[in-house]
Amino acid sequence: MRIGGRAGAAVAWCLLAGAPAAAQEPPLPLPVVSPLPPPPDRTPRAVALLADYRYDDLLWENDRTAHRIYGHALEAAEPPSGSGIDSWGKNVRWSFADRQLRTGDQHAYHGEGIDFYNVGTTRGAGGLGIWHDNKLWTSRNFVRHRILASGGDRADFTVDYAPWPVDTVRKVWETRRFTLPLGTHFTRMVSTLSSDRAEPLLVGIGIGKHTTGQGAGELTVDRARGLLSWWGPDDPGHGRIAIAIRVDPRMIAEVRADADNQLVLLRVTPGTPFVYYSGSAWSHGEGDFRTRAQWDDYARGAALDFTIPKAGQ
Template identity: 30%
Template structure:
């Protein structure tokens, strides 16, 4: 009996010890401005080496007031969560065993084979897409990233927009009406089209045969080697706080290097207008320029090309400018040094015959070293949503660049 009581006591002590185990995460902001709802990450392996959990999904992340905050365990075994830290201050968060509440899903994406293999994704602020192999087989040339605007909601919208746009019955009815009542056909089309604002935003950005909203490409001299549609896709993270997709492209032959294969890892976090993109090229044996570009739809539009501070931006007039679609702000930011940032306009013949009438690009050009990774951020906002003016967008982009150069310091104990 005494032995039994002894073992029960030991078990209770061990249970209590496990219950009291916590990991303290200290986040320091070295910048002279507040970092609000910025995502940080810590190694799940480091956390669990201290908590020693059988089920790593049974944790909670607490703020300084002891309140649960959203978190996600990513495909690469990181615990990510949003933090707010005042300028030159420190904030403390706690990770411990517990039952997490259900968090609102703020990021979502998937491949849409029903729409020619689009991969589309979003957070509560903005949505994006890139094009796939089924589109390439049609002969349509679409090399860059697309933007879908959002407002009046923090809920996911992409799934519903595709469902309406691709509604088979409605599409058949439209075709019937076009023969007998074109006005009714147009009205029905507008009621389902994602090119029309139904109260939460729309697709009003024109990509065409360009780099669109921030795609990157190798260059041979001054010539952009446009990447076509991805060959394979693999969604690695899908909310609630982070979306990650891996895209692999078809082999290219560049100078003497054959079978050069591009891989892109694109990540969008909740609360951010910017996608992180990590690009690598296998089988490339020499240094080549790599450019990130934003298409220009006005030859004298509002452009910033700031190589010294590591960002480019553009105010896009939107497709169908007479439809009260507002303006789309587009930008790209670079954590490493940029060799050159500039506007390059297309020759008139190229503009008309090859680029769908687009005027050119604003480009940020760096050197790509074989075997390395090229990392940058690109994204957008809409003047009908949370960022209203060109000045506000350029402040956002400038501050985003400063954040990359003065990152939050995260320590755990």
């Protein structure tokens, strides 16, 4: 099966279980503050790029969803800043995030999408940390990146996170690969965590609790599917952001929360890569997700591959 007929083998790891139900009325359109400059073309593409004009934000998007993570330069410019993952709503199939960010007003709606998800110091849409002594110890912003593919049927890149302390007992550092093909709401992540000690790590992958609207949103946990699915509260004038984390169920140690995040804890061996997925959608955007049940069904039904990809996959 091909997703959307466009992505071919690049999306073999993310076949959909079925389209979400379309029984709900579409939401009322949002007022456009000012239109974005027109795109060079309207061909759906999966894109990854470094926004060196904006403190080295790294943007990636496809025809369904858009994201960013924050570069080292932002730590001084906008403290606190951290390694959580930002999720943007989009309601067009072509690329918009770079044009949106260049306006300097990315938090407003300019007709193609919007950034109203407030990561702060949370894990956002699938950032991670090390769980130790009843606390999540997290890295700062990424320090290096390498874009492997952009502008075609997949966005693919790696980032490095500099060593960070886990209390006083050890240091940890990470290389993570992000791959987002056309036709899916899920980004595949391959994380390799290294440490100055050989003992296993307890890794917490999180969804920020208070990133949109009022309240903590609604969480669905399906441990058998390795799923945490979050339906965000309605943010007046913006809508809802939905987030899902999928992990290999065999790696799960515990599902829990801290003050800022819903968390799934995984047992990980330093130096051994592991795969997980982060998905997101917007209630005004691509995918027509209007209810929590629609998002949960999609996130639970996606057939995802947790094997470590070979070079070039």
